[in-house]
Amino acid sequence: xxxKVRKLPLVAALLALVATPLATRLLVHGSMPDTWxxxxxxxxxxxxxxxxxxxxxxVALALLIVGFIRAPQRFGFAPPEPGPREQPxxxxxxxxxVPGALLAMASWALMxxxxxxxxxxVPFSFVPLWWGFILALDGVVYRRTGGVSLVARRPGAxxxxxxxxxxxxxxxxxxxxxxxxxxxxxxxxxxSQCGYLLWFGLAFTTVLPSIFVVYQLLTxxxxxxxxxxxxxxxxxxxxxxxRLLWIGLASLAALVLWPAPLFPLxxxxxxxxxxxxxxxxxxxxxxxxxxxxxxxxxxxxxLACALNYLVGExxxxxxxxxxxxxxxxxxxxVNVLHVYEMxxxxxxxxxxxxxxxxxxxxxxxxxxxxxxxxxxxxxxGPTLAGHQDA
Numbered sequence: 316x317x318x319k320v321r322k323l324p325l326v327a328a329l330l331a332l333v334a335t336p337l338a339t340r341l342l343v344h345g346s347m348p349d350t351w352x353x354x355x356x357x358x359x360x361x362x363x364x365x366x367x368x369x370x371x372x373x374v375a376l377a378l379l380i381v382g383f384i385r386a387p388q389r390f391g392f393a394p395p396e397p398g399p400r401e402q403p404x405x406x407x408x409x410x411x412x413v414p415g416a417l418l419a420m421a422s423w424a425l426m427x428x429x430x431x432x433x434x435x436x437v438p439f440s441f442v443p444l445w446w447g448f449i450l451a452l453d454g455v456v457y458r459r460t461g462g463v464s465l466v467a468r469r470p471g472a473x474x475x476x477x478x479x480x481x482x483x484x485x486x487x488x489x490x491x492x493x494x495x496x497x498x499x500x501x502x503x504x505x506x507s508q509c510g511y512l513l514w515f516g517l518a519f520t521t522v523l524p525s526i527f528v529v530y531q532l533l534t535x536x537x538x539x540x541x542x543x544x545x546x547x548x549x550x551x552x553x554x555x556x557x558r559l560l561w562i563g564l565a566s567l568a569a570l571v572l573w574p575a576p577l578f579p580l581x582x583x584x585x586x587x588x589x590x591x592x593x594x595x596x597x598x599x600x601x602x603x604x605x606x607x608x609x610x611x612x613x614x615x616x617x618l619a620c621a622l623n624y625l626v627g628e629x630x631x632x633x634x635x636x637x638x639x640x641x642x643x644x645x646x647x648x649v650n651v652l653h654v655y656e657m658x659x660x661x662x663x664x665x666x667x668x669x670x671x672x673x674x675x676x677x678x679x680x681x682x683x684x685x686x687x688x689x690x691x692x693x694x695x696g697p698t699l700a701g702h703q704d705a
Contacts, residue, residue, distance in 0.1 A: 321595075321597055322596070322681075324592045324596040325681060326682065331588065335564050336490060336568070336570070340493060340571050348492050350496065353508075355499065355511055356488065356491055356492065358499045359645055362650070365648060365650070365651060369648035370648070373649050377660060387543055390546070390547075391546060396545070405458055405459065406462050409454050411450045412458075415450025415454060416454075422441075422447060423440075425437055426638055427634060438637055440638070442517050442520075445518075446524075448626075450466065452525075452529065453465060455532060460535060460692065463691045464531070464691065465524075465699065475680070476523050476527065476676055477520035477523070478520065479523060480676075482679070483675045483676075487581070490570075493574065494581055495574050495575060497645060497646055498642050498645070505637065515640070518640050525623050526616070526619055526620045527672075527673075527676075529619040529622055529623045530619035531691045534691060540615070543609075543610040543611040545608055547608060548605065548608040556594050557591070559587050560587065563583075563588035564584075566583070566584045567580065567584035570584060582664060585675075589671070589675060589678050593677055599697060600674055601613045601673055603696070612696060613670060616670055619669055623665075624662075625662065628654065628655040629655055631656060644658060
C-alpha cells in the first residue's frame with residue numbers, strides 16, 4: 316500500500332496548510348497578530364461574549380450528534396448482523412502495564428497534591444502522567460486482543476506517533492495565533508520562553524498516542540464496533556475530493572479573516588485538507604471505510620478523543636498553580652456551561668479533532684514511508700496483526 320502512495324499531494328497539502336493563514340493575514344492586515352511569537356499564547360482581550368443564536372444552534376447540533384450515537388438506525392444504519400458475538404481472547408497483562416499505571420497514579424497525586432516537600436517536581440508531572448496512562452491502556456488493549464498493541468508490535472511506530480503528535484500540536488498552536496487564542500496557558504511564569512517551548516514539546520508528544528490507545532480499546536468492544544459498521548455507503552469521485560481540498564483551504568483563509576464566528580474551522584479546515592490530500596495521494600484514511608458503509612473507524616476515533624480529554628480536562632482542572640501545562644478556554648459566543656475548564660459544547664469539537672489526529676498521523680507516516688497501521692482488530696483499516704518492528 317505504501318509503495319503506491321504519491322508524495323506530491325502530501326507535501327503540497329502540508330505547505331498549503333502553513334502558508335494559507337500566513338499569506339491571508341499578511342495580504343489583508345499587512346502584519347502579524349500582536350501576540351505573534353509569544354509562547355505560551357496569552358489570553359485574548361477581545362473574545363465575543365455570549366450569543367443566544369449560536370447557543371441554540373449549538374444545542375441543536377449537539378442533540379443531533381447525541382441522537383446519532385444513541386440510535387444510528389434512525390440515520391439509515393442497519394442493525395448489527397445476528398450471530399454469536401466475538402469474545403476477546405484474554406492474555407496476561409504485559410510487563411509495562413502495571414508500571415505505567417503506577418507512574419500515572421503517582422504523577423496524578425503529584426499534580427493535584429500541593430505537597431510542599433515535592434513542589435519542585437510538580438511542573439514536571441504532566442508528561443509522566445500522560446505517558447503512564449498511555450502505557451497502562453496499551454497494556455489493557457494487549458490483554459483484550461490476545462497480545463496485539465502498539466507497544467508490543469510496533470514500539471518504533473509508537474515513538475513516531477509521539478513525534479508526529481508534537482509537530483501536529485505545534486501546528487495548532489501556530490493556528491491559534493490567528494484565531495484570538497481560543498485556548499491559553501495562564502501559568503506562564505514557571506519557565507523561560509525557551510523552557511516552555513522545550514517542555515511543551517515533550518507534553519505534546521502525548522496527544523495522538525493517548526487518543527489512539529483509547530480508540531483501540533473501544534474497537535475491542537465488539538457490540539460498539541458493530542453498531543456503526545452497516546451504515547450508508549459514501550464514495551466520492553476524485554473531482555469531488557479535489558473540491559473538498561479547495562474548500563478546506565478557502566475555509567482556512569476565511570478563519571483568519573473572521574476568527575470569532577468561524578472558530579470551529581480550526582479543526583474542520585485542516586481535516587478537509589489533509590483527508591482530501593491523503594486520499595488523492597492514494598492512501599487509506601478512516602473515511603475510506605465509508606465506501607463499504609463502515610462508519611465505525613470515524614465514529615469511534617471521535618468518541619475516543621472525547622473520552623480521552625474528558626479525563627484530561629479533569630486532570631487539568633484540579634491541577635495546582637505550579638502546573639505549567641494548565642490551560643483555559645476563551646470560546647466565542649458559547650463560553651458557558653463548563654465541564655471542568657471546557658464549555659460543554661467544546662466536547663463535541665473533540666469528535667472531528669480525533670478524526671483530524673488520525674488523518675494527520677496517516678499523512679505524516681505516508682510522507683516518511685512509515686506504515687500507519689494502528690487498528691488492533693480486523694474489519695476497518697490496516698491492522699497491527701502480523702506487524703513487528705525490527
